[in-house]
């Protein structure tokens with residue numbers, strides 16, 4: 590059931606124990622929104638746990654509360670009054686779905702949200718879930734402090750490509766300004782999140798050698814199979830390097846994270862790439878989407894390219 594922001598605030602106020610989660614393969618918005626909301630609910634005297642079924646990259650230790658994020662263990666049974674899922678539909682929260690049995694409240698900005706949660710607050714115009722969480726904090730009557738601001742600013746900055754992408758609105762920048770006024774330190778966040786181990790820069794260089802151009806240069810992508818990912822870890826930011834290639838409309842990366850399990854990221858300069866991601870059970874936004882394909886790297890590549898070509902053909 591879709592609810593309003595006011596009803597979302599009321600749902601949070603009406604319970605005492607809250608577990609916050611976000612999607613697997615968490616990004617800055619998933620982590621920043623989760624911690625930002627956790628700080629706000631703690632300020633209201635709530636008992637809050639943050640549980641995300643994945644490893645949290647160490648770079649995010651710049652965020653206050655990083656050490657509080659737990660990972661659910663199989664067979665665990667977390668008792669709580671409400672499960673709050675951020676930046677995701679309930680189908681991508683991994684084992685959290687099994688270890689927590691409680692009513693669900695979902696807060697998201699993805700237009701592809703499946704609406705399966707008991708209560709859903711969805712704002713597809715928000716650049717980031719963090720933008721919604723800031724409004725929610727105001728609605729809750731909580732004073733935004735530095736810890737909340739650091740976390741939410743990170744979510745907002747990272748989902749907008751540091752305020753460069755088309756989802757950046759006047760409200761996004763107003764929110765960012767409010768967060769700076771509340772104590773967020775933008776250079777601390779960007780320096781922490783931009784730094785890379787030397788080995789990762791080398792991995793990025795190796796992966797960039799494998800970028801292929803397709804469809805007369807309208808499509809570019811890179812596929813990393815399981816063996817090559819054992820040799821060099823998948824570098825962060827690879828899709829961004831593919832995206833900037835002149836003439837490219839659709840950029841993709843395909844990473845075989847486990848044998849026969851490929852994670853796909855898609856970016857576009859206009860074409861709706863959710864049309865491709867949805868074909869494989871994924872989702873996202875018009876210009877940034879993703880999905881998983883349970884096949885080998887080579888087979889998944891064939892299926893993905895076929896789907897991309899079909900969408901390009903329909904656009905013509």
Ligand SMILES: [Mn+2]
Pocket residue numbers: 618619676698716717718748
């Ligand atoms: Mn997001």
